[in-house]
Amino acid sequence: MDELLEILTDINPDVDYETEDNLIDGKVLDSLSIIQMINEICDTFDIEIGPKWMRNENFNSAQKIWEMIQTIQEEE
Amino acid sequence: MSITSFPFFFFVCAVLLVYFLVPKKYQWVVLLAASCAFYVSYGAKYILYVIFTSTSVYFAANGMQKIADEQRAFLKGEGKALEKEEKNAYKAKNKQRKKRLMLCALLANIFLLCLFKYAHFALEQLNALLGLVGAGLIEDGLHLIAPLGISFYTFQMVGYLLDVYWGNVEAEKNWCRTLLFCSFFPQMTQGPISEFGALSAELFAEHDFSYRNYSWGMQRMAWGFFKKMVIADALAPLVTDVFQNYPHYTGLTTLIGAFLYSVQIYADFSGYMDIMCGLCEVMGIHLTENFDRPYFSKSVAEYWRRWHMSLGTWFKRFIYYPIGISKWSRNLGKASREKLGRKFGDMLPASIALVVVWLATGLWHGASWAYITWGLVNGLFIILGLWLDPFYAACRERLHINESAWLWRAFQTLRTFVLVTFIKVLPEVGTLSDGWGLWMRIFTNHEIPHSLRRLLPFLDWSSLFTLSHFGMAGLGTAVLFCFSLIERRRPVRSCTERWPMPLRAAVLGALFFLIFTFGVQNTWEGGGFLYAQF
Numbered sequence: 001m002d003e004l005l006e007i008l009t010d011i012n013p014d015v016d017y018e019t020e021d022n023l024i025d026g027k028v029l030d031s032l033s034i035i036q037m038i039n040e041i042c043d044t045f046d047i048e049i050g051p052k053w054m055r056n057e058n059f060n061s062a063q064k065i066w067e068m069i070q071t072i073q074e075e076e
Numbered sequence: 077m078s079i080t081s082f083p084f085f086f087f088v089c090a091v092l093l094v095y096f097l098v099p100k101k102y103q104w105v106v107l108l109a110a111s112c113a114f115y116v117s118y119g120a121k122y123i124l125y126v127i128f129t130s131t132s133v134y135f136a137a138n139g140m141q142k143i144a145d146e147q148r149a150f151l152k153g154e155g156k157a158l159e160k161e162e163k164n165a166y167k168a169k170n171k172q173r174k175k176r177l178m179l180c181a182l183l184a185n186i187f188l189l190c191l192f193k194y195a196h197f198a199l200e201q202l203n204a205l206l207g208l209v210g211a212g213l214i215e216d217g218l219h220l221i222a223p224l225g226i227s228f229y230t231f232q233m234v235g236y237l238l239d240v241y242w243g244n245v246e247a248e249k250n251w252c253r254t255l256l257f258c259s260f261f262p263q264m265t266q267g268p269i270s271e272f273g274a275l276s277a278e279l280f281a282e283h284d285f286s287y288r289n290y291s292w293g294m295q296r297m298a299w300g301f302f303k304k305m306v307i308a309d310a311l312a313p314l315v316t317d318v319f320q321n322y323p324h325y326t327g328l329t330t331l332i333g334a335f336l337y338s339v340q341i342y343a344d345f346s347g348y349m350d351i352m353c354g355l356c357e358v359m360g361i362h363l364t365e366n367f368d369r370p371y372f373s374k375s376v377a378e379y380w381r382r383w384h385m386s387l388g389t390w391f392k393r394f395i396y397y398p399i400g401i402s403k404w405s406r407n408l409g410k411a412s413r414e415k416l417g418r419k420f421g422d423m424l425p426a427s428i429a430l431v432v433v434w435l436a437t438g439l440w441h442g443a444s445w446a447y448i449t450w451g452l453v454n455g456l457f458i459i460l461g462l463w464l465d466p467f468y469a470a471c472r473e474r475l476h477i478n479e480s481a482w483l484w485r486a487f488q489t490l491r492t493f494v495l496v497t498f499i500k501v502l503p504e505v506g507t508l509s510d511g512w513g514l515w516m517r518i519f520t521n522h523e524i525p526h527s528l529r530r531l532l533p534f535l536d537w538s539s540l541f542t543l544s545h546f547g548m549a550g551l552g553t554a555v556l557f558c559f560s561l562i563e564r565r566r567p568v569r570s571c572t573e574r575w576p577m578p579l580r581a582a583v584l585g586a587l588f589f590l591i592f593t594f595g596v597q598n599t600w601e602g603g604g605f606l607y608a609q610f
Contacts, residue, residue, distance in 0.1 A: 031400075031426070032423075032426045034397075035397070035401060035429070036426075038400075038401045039425065043406075043410075048403070049401060050242075051393070051394070051397055051398040051401070052244060054398075054401070055393075
């Protein structure tokens with residue numbers, strides 16, 4: 001989780017990722033940030049995030065992103 | 077059946093009556109019957125294409141669902157004892173089977189869409205090439221007329237197909253329900269392009285009659301008719317006049333014509349959405365919103381997040397992200413980051429994805445070089461905005477600009493409105509050279525008209541009808557602007573809800589009076605909806 005928070009903070013340091021649960025629907029992160037974030041996550045966690053995961057509910061909070069990473073790791 | 081006609085009014089009354097009279101579990105059947113009747117009213121044979129799309133997607137989706145269900149059952153049962161590699165091989169094999177089904181339905185429907193929308197254009201380009209090399213030309217004997225709303229319902233069904241393929245939603249088992257999802261009449265001709273999960277939950281739920289839904293829905297419908305019939309249809313002939321005769325008009329008149337077009341298309345498209353969202357609201361169905369006061373955007377990118385939002389979401393989900401996060405795109409980003417710096421490496425994948433999205437957006441809107449250029453110009457502004465953002469930020473800092481000051485925000489809004497207006501008119505004049513000619517007229521003709529008649533020559537100054545209807549459209553636009561300002565904070569209807577009943581009735585009565593006095597005649601003179609052509 002710490003590595004994920006580091007990636008997110010690097011992309012936008014002004015957000016409190018511990019509490020923010022509206023990252024996409026609240027337009028806190030734009031589509032460019034999402035692509036940057038996903039590419040960083042794929043490299044860091046050595047996973048593939050396919051288009052099937054590209055739904056707002058998977059990216060609305062750091063916790064949700066973390067859960068998605070864990071699910072992908074289990075599936076792989 | 078035109079939406080601004082009396083037959084549609086009676087059709088809606090009948091649908092609402094039957095919808096609330098039948099047992100609730102059959103409400104969706106009423107919607108299906110109404111949707112088929114609505115579509116058949118535009119031409120009986122075209123419903124065959126809707127049936128083809130629904131059926132092909134239905135079988136492919138259910139085939140994929142069967143494979144997914146079998147896989148789940150197998151892995152929970154006898155497959156539990158398999159080694160990890162064996163499980164992965166089994167999953168990969170099933171994924172291939174699902175992919176084959178998905179591709180069959182996807183390609184069949186995209187082929188149909190391309191045949192109707194792009195065959196003439198492709199043949200024109202081929203003939204142009206053959207002409208260059210002196211070869212004989214191919215005769216265009218196709219004479220195809222695209223079925224109404226084909227771009228909208230095909231995209232919606234492709235989205236559903238991909239969602240089933242990815243396992244995001246379960247396939248609908250009932251063919252009739254799939255047909256309703258494809259053909260739901262309030263949205264199939266001009267959108268919004270809905271996701272299956274969201275729309276099916278609304279369509280197949282049981283809805284009670286509610287006075288609040290009825291009241292709010294009717295108000296929204298009335299407002300939509302006002303926007304379409306009193307504003308858009310009054311401006312339509314004037315805009316057409318400017319676009320046809322701009323070589324004879326001054327640059328300033330042409331510029332006014334371009335701004336009038338911006339107002340017309342917004343009142344037209346958002347008016348349609350208000351009518352249909354309002355109608356659905358009466359039935360208790362929430363339709364995806366397509367607009368969020370787009371002309372108050374502060375950049376071209378933001379404008380496109382607030383205009384035709386469902387199309388933007390579709391392109392983002394099914395084109396932009398798949399390209400931007402693909403393995404080759406990531407590798408390209410990584411390689412360019414090492415050679416050209418982090419910023420470049422981060423921006424490159426997104427920029428490539430944006431070029432493809434905007435090329436597709438241009439083509440989706442129309443098969444012509446004018447629309448392709450229009451799409452790419454939009455993309456260019458958005459990509460430039462991304463790349464130059466640090467430079468703009470440095471400029472703002474150096475000039476000590478307070479970004480939260482209303483004057484700065486008003487400037488950004490006005491700048492974006494002017495910019496999107498210029499981009500918007502490019503494909504609407506006719507060919508690409510016509511659009512370019514209109515731009516040139518605005519920029520190169522500096523003649524100052526000495527009278528109002530010379531400034532607005534597209535108005536028939538001797539006709540009280542034209543002048544009063546133009547004046548009412550202007551007044552309507554001012555009201556639309558004020559409503560948009562109010563809606564920054566809350567919906568106008570939540571304000572009017574607190575008004576006493578007689579006042580609300582009087583306002584609604586006045587709205588209907590204006591629609592019947594001005595709108596009906598405008599619509600006779602004007603015509604259909606601009607977005608129906610897409």
